[in-house]
Amino acid sequence: MAVTDPETDLAQHDGGGVTPPPSTPRRRPRGLGWAGRFEIAVLVGPALLMFLGFVIFPVAMAAYYGFFRWQGYGTPTDFVGLQNYLTILTDPTFIEALGHNGFIVIASIVLQGPVAVLLALLLNRRMRGQSLIRVLIFVPYVIAEVVVGTGFSLTLQTQGALNGLLESWGLGAFAHDWIADPSIAIWTLMAILTWKYVGFAVILFLAGLQGIPEELYEAAALDGAGYWQTHWRITLPLLAPTLRIWAFLSIIGALQLFDLVYIIWGQYVASTAGTSTMATYMVVNGRNAGNFGFGNAVAVVIFAISLIVALIYQRFVLRRDAAGAITEGKKTR
Template identity: 30%
Template sequence: MFHRRRATMAAFLLPAIAVYALFILYPLFKGVYLSLTDSVGGPISHFVGMDQYQAMADDPQISAALWHTVLYALVVVVAQNGLGLLFASMLFRRPKVRKALNVVLLTPTLISPLMAAFIWSYLFAPNGGLNALLDGVGLGGLKHVWLGDPSTALYSVATVNIWMFTGYSCAIFLASYMSMPTELLEAAALDGASGWRRFRSIEWPLLAPALTVNVTLSLIGSLKVFEFPLVLTNGGPAGATDTLTLLVYRNIFGGGKFAYGVAIAVLLLVTVVVLSSATNSLLRLRERRV
């Protein structure tokens, strides 16, 4: 009986394992192998060992793109989750408008990233909507070439990411709010805990699992960002918004350096795995402590 059950389980698992191996494991190992060759994308390649990675170590463009990628992810994770938590807290306390406003916050996620990037490229234009709004409210002195200034370009691109996915973070935090024990919240209210004290002592610890999910998802998504910097700036101005994904794209599809582009993709994979795993482990540890 036990062996029949194991055989049945294996029969159900094998198709999934086969698909995973074919579409995940094989491309992964094939990519790592190609990064150790001098392939230009054709059938002919020669093993060159760590030459591509040595070239990456000596390439200042790689270190700059890695820094831009990490900085972009940091800005997005902090702002997106901070705003998502703020909106979720407000909606939890206002049940009459909760559904309507939650739909409004989730509306940007219904737009494709490419379309969102094109829309914001017009808003960020020198004569676009953002500068016109500042002019209209008497803040013309704050008008700026948002995507043309190296000091603001990366943060402007990050703004689009934050605008688009804050609704996701809000929805996850709000779901965690809705699952909080009402008895505990009522007891806190009877004890006089309200406002910041209630949030810090009761709500924040109970939101720990939602925070772990939100931070992990937003970190992975922002480290792999591609559409927003491609459409809005294409890595400019002067490389100020170059990310690892853009370098992968340029080298594989336009630079004639296929193996080098694959090596950058491997670096990106390692970066995502290391940072997301470390962050998730720290947040899980925090969950157990609180």
């Protein structure tokens, strides 16, 4: 039995067809009034001024001074053009320092990532002394680099506490010059960096783990999934966005590493021990050499390298997370 609409039947009877509903005129979107523009200016203006004053202006001035041979005082007049930049990019010492930064980037991710994930999984479970362990892991991250560098410098030197401890335990054969020996100095640096910064990664990963719904683990247990299989199939995929953000921060930090290297190895030992970085190269060949124009040019090169790496990472890695978030937002509407 067909159900008919009385209004439709009436329209068909009167005019022989269905009368379309009256169309409502579309309203054109109204532009922002003066109140809206004022609100945007108040909210965005201060941040924009700070960005221009603390980021764009210093970079522009550094790029300008990089075209001069400048001693750091007075108006620069000895214009050298691109000579400073060409010297940097063709200097074997800078290329070596860039290679050290690249090694630190890779080693930091390879060493700190797995350790931080395992510690985060351990601390995500209920256990005695959980809060104390979290504090102990995170404390090295908040200690100033000057304190950490000075402490390790005194501990790892030839007559330091570490070698003395090895001697007292009858392990004097394992004593080394942990700082100046080129064969192990870079690994000494990586051990220090891992000790100091792994706590930051653990905190990030813990926050990511606590955002994973518990129902997923319960469903996996009902399906008979094992402990490691559950983490491989559920934990790591859902933790991947946090891992990628942490890796991005680690990469940028490793490219700009300076404090610990300069404090522990000094301005000259760093180059002979194989732990020099682009930042130490900038200080040694710029400020300490009295050529601030050259130092500014090095700073611009470091900034350019960091910016290029950040843009590439954003384009090929972080962009997937942003696209996924937009897709999920559309699905929930």
